[in-house]
Amino acid sequence: xxxxxxxxxxxxxxxxxxxxxxxxxxxxxxxxxxxxxxxxxxxxxxxxxxxxxxxxxxxxxxxxxxxxxxxxxxxxxxxxxxxxxxxxxxxxxxxxxxxxxxxxxxxxxxxxxxxxxxxxxxxxxxxxxxxxxxxxxxxxxxxxxxxxxxxxxxxxxxxxxxxxxxxxxxxxxxx
Amino acid sequence: xxxxxxxxxxxxxxxxxxxxxxxxxxxxxxxxxxxxxxxxxxxxxxxxxxxxxxxxxxxxxxxxxxxxxxxxxxxxxxxxxxxxxxxxxxxxxxxxxxxxxxxxxxxxxxxxxxxxxxxxxxxxxxxxxxxxxxxxxxxxxxxxxxxxxxxxxxxxxxxxxxxxxxxxxxxxxxxxxxxxxxxxxxxxxxxxxxxxxxxxxxxxxxxxxxxxxxxxxxxxxxxxxxxxxxxxxxxxxxxxxxxxxxxxxxxxxxxxxxxxxxxxxxxxxxxxxxxxxxxxxxxxxxxxxxxxxxxxxxxxxxxxxxxxxxxxxxxxxxxxxxxxxxxxxxxxxxxxxxxxxxxxxxxxxxxxxxxxxxxxxxxxxxxxxxxxxxxxxxxxxxxxxxxxxxxxxxxxxxxxxxxxxxxxxxxxxxxxxxxxxxxxxxxxxxxxxxxxxxxxxxxxx
Numbered sequence: 001x002x003x004x005x006x007x008x009x010x011x012x013x014x015x016x017x018x019x020x021x022x023x024x025x026x027x028x029x030x031x032x033x034x035x036x037x038x039x040x041x042x043x044x045x046x047x048x049x050x051x052x053x054x055x056x057x058x059x060x061x062x063x064x065x066x067x068x069x070x071x072x073x074x075x076x077x078x079x080x081x082x083x084x085x086x087x088x089x090x091x092x093x094x095x096x097x098x099x100x101x102x103x104x105x106x107x108x109x110x111x112x113x114x115x116x117x118x119x120x121x122x123x124x125x126x127x128x129x130x131x132x133x134x135x136x137x138x139x140x141x142x143x144x145x146x147x148x149x150x151x152x153x154x155x156x157x158x159x160x161x162x163x164x165x166x167x168x169x170x171x172x173x174x175x
Numbered sequence: 176x177x178x179x180x181x182x183x184x185x186x187x188x189x190x191x192x193x194x195x196x197x198x199x200x201x202x203x204x205x206x207x208x209x210x211x212x213x214x215x216x217x218x219x220x221x222x223x224x225x226x227x228x229x230x231x232x233x234x235x236x237x238x239x240x241x242x243x244x245x246x247x248x249x250x251x252x253x254x255x256x257x258x259x260x261x262x263x264x265x266x267x268x269x270x271x272x273x274x275x276x277x278x279x280x281x282x283x284x285x286x287x288x289x290x291x292x293x294x295x296x297x298x299x300x301x302x303x304x305x306x307x308x309x310x311x312x313x314x315x316x317x318x319x320x321x322x323x324x325x326x327x328x329x330x331x332x333x334x335x336x337x338x339x340x341x342x343x344x345x346x347x348x349x350x351x352x353x354x355x356x357x358x359x360x361x362x363x364x365x366x367x368x369x370x371x372x373x374x375x376x377x378x379x380x381x382x383x384x385x386x387x388x389x390x391x392x393x394x395x396x397x398x399x400x401x402x403x404x405x406x407x408x409x410x411x412x413x414x415x416x417x418x419x420x421x422x423x424x425x426x427x428x429x430x431x432x433x434x435x436x437x438x439x440x441x442x443x444x445x446x447x448x449x450x451x452x453x454x455x456x457x458x459x460x461x462x463x464x465x466x467x468x469x470x471x472x473x474x475x476x477x478x479x480x481x482x483x484x485x486x487x488x489x490x491x492x493x494x495x496x497x498x499x500x501x502x503x504x505x506x507x508x509x510x511x512x513x514x515x516x517x518x519x520x521x522x523x524x525x526x527x528x529x530x531x532x533x534x535x536x537x538x539x540x541x542x543x544x545x546x547x548x549x550x551x552x553x554x555x556x557x558x559x560x561x562x563x564x565x566x567x568x569x570x571x572x573x574x575x576x577x578x579x580x581x582x583x584x585x586x587x588x589x590x591x592x593x594x595x596x597x598x599x600x601x602x603x604x605x606x607x608x609x610x611x612x613x614x615x616x617x618x619x620x
Contacts, residue, residue: 074453100408107581110522110536110565111389111612112435113492113499115410116448116455116476119432123453142409143432143450147387152361154562154583 054094056169063090066166067125071106071159074120076128084125087167088132095138098171101125103143106159111145118143125165207285207306207313207341218255219341221248221285222278224266225259226300229292236323237291240300240330244287246374247334247348251575252600254341257283269301278307285313287337296322302333304340314340327376328619335618345572348373351616352568352577353391353400353417356380357589357609366611368402370417373570373615375605381420390566390612391415392437397616401436401445412436412447414462425460427467433458435478439506440486446470448478457491459506470508479523482506483530483550490514490524490533490550501535503550514552523566526550527573528617532596534567534576545578547596558598568615577604579611 050057059065064087067080076084091097103122105114122141130136151158207219223245228237248254264277269290278286289302301318305311317336319329328349335346356369356378365384368391371377382388386406393400400415407424410432415422427433427449436447445460449467457477460467471477475495482489483506490503496513499520504511515521519539526533530550537544537557543564548555563581570576570593577593580603589611591604604610 107563107587109520109538110479110492110499112448112479113476113494113522115432115434116450116478119450119455120453120476127453140409140430141453144387147364147389149362152585152587154585154587 056097059087059090059094059097059167059169063087065168066164068160069121069163069165071108071163072117074117074124076124080125081128084128085132088129088134091129091134091138092132096171097169098138098140099167099169100140100142101129102148102166102168103141104148104162104164104166105146106162107146107149107154108159109146111147114145115143116145118145121163121165125167129167207308208343218253219284220255220257220282221245221287222257222259222262222281222283223248223287224262226289226291226302227267227269229290230294232293233291233298236293236298236326240289240291240326240333241287243327243330243374244334244337247331248337250374250602251338252595253338254285257281269303273305275305275307275310278305283307285337285341287333289333293323296324298323298326298329300329300333302336304337327372331372331374344574345618347570347572347575347615347618349619350571351393351397351619352591352604352613353381353393353616354591354606354613355388355391355611356606357611358384361585361587368400368415369606369610370400371606378607381415381417382422390435390614392614393616394438395440395442395617397619399438399442400614401438403434403436410434412445414445425462426465435480437481439482440484446480446482446489448480457489457508468508470504471511481525481533483526484528485530490526492522492524501533501552514548514550515555516552517555525567525569527569528571529573532573534569536565536567536578545576545594547576556598558594558596559592559601564592566612568613570615571618577613577615579613581611 045051048055050061052058064083067083101122103118105117122143126139126141129139149162151161223241225241226237228234245256249256261281263280264274266288284307286305286307291300299320303316304313306313321329331348334348338346350373351370352373353370355366357364357366359365366388367384368381368388370379370381386404389403391400391402398417400417402413403410404413412425412433413422432450434448436445443462445462448455449458454474455476455478456471457480458467458469473495475493477491477493480489480491487506488503489506492499493502499522500513501515501521501524502511502513519537521535521537523536524533532547533550534547537546542560544557545559545564545567546557561580562583565579567576567578575593575595577591579589580592581587581589589609591606591610591613593604594601
């Protein structure tokens with residue numbers, strides 16, 4: 001799982017919504033995960049690779065598959081809403097895909113409460129995507145509470161990344 | 176696994192003729208008795224010499240039984256074992272009168288003697304408890320019959336009997352704990368259900384780790400376990416028969432999540448949390464018909480429900496006030512009374528089997544605690560403190576609590592701990608792997 005700095009995510013999302021034919025190459029350069037000079041020849045795009053705008057890899061890395069939350073909160077942040085705008089646009093364009101939105105919590109808190117809190121977070125992301133027109137039947141939610149941390153230190157630097165809702169794609173041509 | 180069958184093979188408590196030691200004329204100083212509620216400052220010194228082996232085949236068991244009994248008693252913190260190296264008298268014959276002066280001289284206040292015979296796979300154990308200070312037997316001698324593979328249970332039953340006679344409390348050693356056995360790093364943790372004797376012996380795995388499993392809870396008779404499984408990709412409550420390991424899913428509607436189950440005292444009803452549209456409320460379900468009833472209906476989180484022992488009320492956790500706190504409502508739902516008012520956040524309340532206390536997890540100022548309070552919220556006492564303590568479960572006698580302790584940082588791991596309700600005796604429970612989410616069985620029959 002590649003983790004993008006927030007500022008880059010925002011830029012990538014903004015770009016992904018436009019119709020600039022060079023956007024794939026530009027995104028790549030912004031995301032810092034490829035050609036540092038920017039621009040990948042279109043004929044070099046491998047289906048399913050991160051250069052393929054209809055791929056899961058593209059969704060995860062360039063659109064951004066996750067939104068983060070403040071301590072004990074399930075309200076979407078401005079950055080989170082921006083990421084979800086990108087997800088909504090992508091999901092409407094790539095209508096073969098379904099998604100399960102996974103809600104997570106940091107390790108502070110009891111197992112049961114964190115399951116419920118993760119569900120709130122996943123649901124907040126789902127509600128936002130629904131408000132942008134993504135059909136309800138394509139979006140399911142699940143909470144893992146504090147059971148699936150991606151960062152394992154016991155301080156805020158890790159906790160901030162673990163308090164998340166991740167849109168996990170299923171279906172599509174390349175999954 | 177033949178554990179349950181072994182249990183039923185034990186013919187319990189045939190009273191032996193009470194053999195009064197001759198010449199017991201020492202002054203009575205009142206019966207030997209420890210009161211646990213007051214907190215034990217000076218553990219009571221006791222001796223358990225190796226049992227007499229009445230047959231050659233019993234030689235190993237004669238020592239093993241005494242060691243398990245001693246470990247049970249010592250583990251309570253109420254008793255302190257006097258090592259055999261200090262003994263003056265060599266105990267060799269169950270029927271020979273005890274020389275109290277030999278045991279008084281080493282400051283033993285209680286003495287447990289026994290004898291064991293083995294014939295094939297059959298075991299017969301008898302024992303007596305002596306009040307050394309008063310120079311009398313404490314209660315009658317008893318004997319148990321069973322099979323060799325059930326010998327630890329026989330030891331636990333004897334220890335329960337000794338504990339009860341001296342403390343006046345019910346015992347808890349002949350009990351089991353179902354828990355989640357854990358391996359692997361924090362970001363790739365594998366979990367599976369396991370059941371063991373309360374002291375960590377005889378671990379048996381009930382599931383594999385192919386799907387995430389959480390928070391198993393014993394039924395009131397110890398024959399079944401409720402737990403949460405992600406086998407379907409979404410949290411669902413399963414019920415598992417401990418003997419056969421057969422399991423089935425308690426179905427809930429598509430798009431919902433169900434978790435945090437517990438049995439009612441009758442064993443017929445499950446109380447649990449169900450999440451729909453991001454909102455978590457408390458429901459009950461008839462375990463046979465699958466018929467469910469919604470007990471709470473608020474936009475806040477309601478979870479971690481636990482029945483009172485009489486089945487009339489439910490204590491649970493809710494953040495309706497803005498932070499997680501403890502509430503009590505009728506078993507049919509309706510208005511709830513908040514009972515937690517201290518600083519911090521409260522969760523995972525569990526009603527004690529005696530009905531007098533609620534154990535809980537408390538999070539305050541960056542630390543976690545296991546605590547108890549009366550059911551009206553008064554007399555809150557914190558028993559532990561660490562980076563992360565959570566999920567208390569009560570011993571069958573309501574005097575000891577087991578819980579999960581997780582250590583901090585990248586190598587953080589979970590272990591089971593127990594603490595008595597005075598908070599003085601904190602112990603790690605040895606498990607082969609990491610452990611979390613313990614649930615204590617009732618005393619076995």
